[in-house]
């Protein structure tokens with residue numbers, strides 16, 4: 132079967148700066164894949180290109196959620212989300228004036244339909260849908276372990292919980308692939324360990340494949356089935372954790388002392 | 393910062409103010425005797441005044457800073473708590489309802505008319521609240537939609553004899569259409585840029601109305617716009633004023649009802665998401681363009697209907713009623729009351745429109761007071777008088 136995400140020869144230029152340089156990447160169904168590299172390597176830009184926030188200068192992004200491959204580069208962000216790619220942000224972007232529950236409820240937007248008239252008249256189908264949204268959102272919060280915060284304003288959450296809420300919100304869009312941008316950044320070791328478990332659970336119980344950008348090597352090595360290493364927008368290594376650990380180019384460019392992690 | 397520093401800063405501020413106001417406050421040319429009067433005592437007053445105001449300002453700022461350091465999430469204020477009390481809702485509605493029903497019979501026609509104006513502003517404020525308070529789009533040309541509504545009724549009535557009851561929804565629809573027409577080209581703009589373009593749009597509408605004589609009768613405006621009638625009855629002047637009062641009350645209730653439902657729906661959440669973070673909002677599968685256009689159109693609708701009522705109430709309209717200042721006042725009602733909060737916007741509008749009416753002497757300082765109050769609000773209570781509180785949901789916690 133074709134991979135659920137296949138990126139072919141992607142390049143992204145910002146004026147004279149080549150942030151991504153002919154990158155190839157694929158993810159099979161059910162995989163947890165990590166994308167690592169030093170700061171400024173182009174990892175976040177890569178996410179932005181896949182999700183339609185930027186349009187890549189060249190290259191192809193193909194998805195294949197149900198056995199039919201489909202090109203998605205050039206599509207708008209909201210369409211990409213509806214096709215089943217959800218993401219979190221490295222610099223947390225929660226809806227700050229809304230409660231935790233409402234943040235997740237917004238995530239349900241893509242899978243619901245109530246329009247202006249439906250909202251005003253609040254008929255049977257609207258009420259049913261609203262109930263569905265609330266229950267689904269609460270379910271997700273329970274899975275992520277944030278249910279004690281339901282009615283709290285999102286900004287008042289501790290940092291680690293905000294990162295988790297980003298994941299919860301992304302899951303509400305019913306993705307087949309979750310793109311996590313440094314989910315453990317700012318978390319303490321205890322929280323990181325819990326995150327490790329949580330990501331596994333999301334993959335195993337929800338059947339959502341995962342592409343992960345992360346600097347925490349312990350987390351990356353324990354979670355991922357395959358790892359891509361980028362530097363200056365170029366792929367400099369790819370393989371299972373063992374191979375990456377022993378790849379001299381990668382060690383030189385990035386891992387350095389952390390090789391024993 | 394030490395107290396000495398504070399005093400020094402305030403002292404400098406007062407000297408600066410004395411210097412600034414020197415030509416205005418101190419020098420006076422007596423044109424009769426051709427002499428210059430030096431009013432030094434004014435300078436002393438300015439100096440002392442500026443010094444104390446500056447101290448006060450600093451004190452408040454300091455308190456503000458201390459407050460935000462201590463506890464960021466103090467619970468909802470007293471008014472919110474009252475609003476949230478379920479057992480107070482029904483009596484509250486009954487009291488306000490009775491008062492409103494009896495209002496035109498207790499008070500004079502003059503006061504009823506003022507109240508009608510104030511309620512029109514409530515409607516405008518609630519409409520603008522969708523655009524600014526919920527969707528976060530800074531629209532400074534909102535009065536244009538008010539004009540569209542008023543002129544729709546005036547012109548449709550003049551040329552085709554369209555009656556108030558048909559013009560009311562039509563005015564709303566036309567305004568919504570204009571909302572989309574304005575919204576479309578500004579889809580990519582945000583913040584200040586959006587504010588400038590919408591401001592320009594408002595002025596364009598006014599200038600067109602002022603100069604296109606064949607269409608809108610220019611600055612002389614349109615007179616003899618009929619008041620709304622009840623089929624089969626002939627209302628006296630007093631009767632029709634009371635009738636309009638009840639119409640606008642009904643419309644305000646309708647507006648509150650609709651906006652409340654929109655706010656707590658999929659559509660409303662999309663607006664707030666858009667305001668909070670455009671990129672995250674799109675990443676949730678929300679169509680940015682559609683969401684913005686919806687906000688512009690639904691916001692404009694209320695202004696359009698308000699315009700129809702306004703035309704019917706005054707029976708005469710001309711472009712002078714639709715200047716940028718109207719937009720500013722409507723904006724003030726939203727900001728002062730509390731962006732995104734229905735109760736806040738209502739009290740903001742009532743306060744801003746009724747106060748100047750009853751404090752007539754105060755009239756010439758109205759704009760200055762508005763400005764001062766807004767600046768103070770922004771610094772010390774950015775959420776407005778009645779801050780918006782998000783809805784919470786009940787669960788069987790299992």
Ligand SMILES: Nc1ncnc2c1ncn2[C@@H]1O[C@H](COP(=O)(O)OP(=O)(O)O)[C@@H](O)[C@H]1O
Pocket residue numbers: 145148150168169170171172173174175176177
């Ligand atoms: N919108 C942009 N305009 C110009 N340069 C950008 C833009 N976004 C990212 N870059 C540049 O692209 C490079 C990669 O950035 P980024 O993807 O954020 O790195 P990473 O996430 O791997 O730390 C950096 O040099 C950054 O300055």
Ligand SMILES: [Mg+2]
Pocket residue numbers: 174175176221
């Ligand atoms: Mg990054």
